Amino acid sequence: MDRQKAGLIAFGIIVFIMYAFGLHIFDAVWSFPSQRAVPLMVLALVGTGIYATIRLGFPQLRYLKHGINVTRGLYDNPEDEGDLNHFKALTTALSATVGIGNIAGVATAIYYGGPGALFWMWVTAFFGTTLKYAECTLSMKYREMDALGKTAGGPMYTIDNALGKNWRWMAVAFASFAVICSFATGNAIQSFTVSDQIYSEVANVVGNTHYLTLKHELWNGFHVSILQFINGIVMATVVGLVIIGGINRIGNVTGYLAPIMALVYVSAASLIIIANLDKIGESFSLIFTMAFNPPAAVAGTGGGILMTMLWGIK
Numbered sequence: 001m002d003r004q005k006a007g008l009i010a011f012g013i014i015v016f017i018m019y020a021f022g023l024h025i026f027d028a029v030w031s032f033p034s035q036r037a038v039p040l041m042v043l044a045l046v047g048t049g050i051y052a053t054i055r056l057g058f059p060q061l062r063y064l065k066h067g068i069n070v071t072r073g074l075y076d077n078p079e080d081e082g083d084l085n086h087f088k089a090l091t092t093a094l095s096a097t098v099g100i101g102n103i104a105g106v107a108t109a110i111y112y113g114g115p116g117a118l119f120w121m122w123v124t125a126f127f128g129t130t131l132k133y134a135e136c137t138l139s140m141k142y143r144e145m146d147a148l149g150k151t152a153g154g155p156m157y158t159i160d161n162a163l164g165k166n167w168r169w170m171a172v173a174f175a176s177f178a179v180i181c182s183f184a185t186g187n188a189i190q191s192f193t194v195s196d197q198i199y200s201e202v203a204n205v206v207g208n209t210h211y212l213t214l215k216h217e218l219w220n221g222f223h224v225s226i227l228q229f230i231n232g233i234v235m236a237t238v239v240g241l242v243i244i245g246g247i248n249r250i251g252n253v254t255g256y257l258a259p260i261m262a263l264v265y266v267s268a269a270s271l272i273i274i275a276n277l278d279k280i281g282e283s284f285s286l287i288f289t290m291a292f293n294p295p296a297a298v299a300g301t302g303g304g305i306l307m308t309m310l311w312g313i314k
Contacts, residue, residue, distance in 0.1 A: 038306065042313055049127030052134055060129040082151055088251035091258035098265060104189075105314075113311025115283070116290030120312025138162065150247075154178075195231040202227055 053060070069075065070086045084092065109117040135155060142161040143153030156178075159171035203213045212230075215223040242253050273280070294308040 039310070042310065045131075045313065046124060046127060049124070049131050053127050053130040056130060056134070058130075059133050060126065063133075081145065081149070083247045084251040088255045091254040092247075092251050094258045094262065095254040098261060102265075104193075109311040109314065113308040114290045114295045115286040116288075116292070116294055116305075116308045117312035118287045119291035120309045124313045191232065191235050194235065195228050198231055199225060199228050 071090050073085065073087055076085050106118070106121070109121065113120075135158075138158045139153040139155065142158045143151050144157055144161070145151050154175075156171040156175040159167050159174065163170075199213065203210075206213060208214065212227040213225050215225045217223050242249055291308065291312075292305055294305055
């Protein structure tokens with residue numbers, strides 16, 4: 001069976017499983033082997049990150065300056081293989097990273113795990129940097145190039161080309177889950193957030209009974225307004241025009257948008273910090289204290305420090 005047929009079959013099976021069990025799979029993965037023990041997912045992520053960091057000699061610290069120089073374009077060579085230069089590759093990755101995880105994810109973790117969850121986020125991020133370093137390095141090593149000089153890489157190619165054909169099922173499974181994730185956390189949440197925010201602002205001005213904001217039931221329990229429909233069409237069109245142009249157009253667009261996004265993000269965060277300078281010391285105290293001594297609301301769920309750790313790592 002060739003790669004394409006195997007991929008389609010595996011994708012169909014995974015879609016069926018996700019449809020049938022939904023969030024139960026997510027909960028099962030993050031609680032296995034039991035609610036009281038440290039989940040294997042935590043050991044796999046953080047444990048592997050710690051091992052790789054020590055084994056590779058703390059590359060996130062040793063190669064930080066080199067990474068900055070690479071991003072600045074000091075090592076760019078137009079004759080090198082690949083579709084993007086180093087800076088555009090970085091902005092393309094950042095454009096899919098900053099947002100849900102950095103804003104909504106942090107707020108959710110603090111809400112359920114308490115301020116101490118931030119500490120475990122920092123720990124996970126530090127050791128996770130090594131995993132990302134290893135992933136990108138292996139993706140470059142085992143990527144493939146077609147007859148037109150276009151490259152294709154990622155963990156699925158690493159698994160297939162490095163581990164051999166016996167592990168192709170894992171590569172197919174990873175790619176299938178990545179496709180599903182791209183529709184959900186990669187697109188649906190962001191587009192819904194933008195559309196919902198625009199709808200709320202317009203509804204505050206014209207009211208909920210305006211022909212643009214009046215919601216109509218499409219099917220049982222699902223309502224949508226003309227404004228939300230228009231928002232979806234506009235966003236799909238704009239994103240489609242970018243994606244259809246391939247990785248080169250994506251890189252060109254993110255090369256302009258990502259720096260602006262980062263500037264706005266850092267500026268807004270800096271303003272919030274400046275406006276609350278008198279609370280910085282207290283905030284750090286809460287973070288470090290509750291990382292190992294969570295509040296009663298968290299400890300009362302039966303998880304204690306484990307629950308705080310889990311929400312920080314998630």
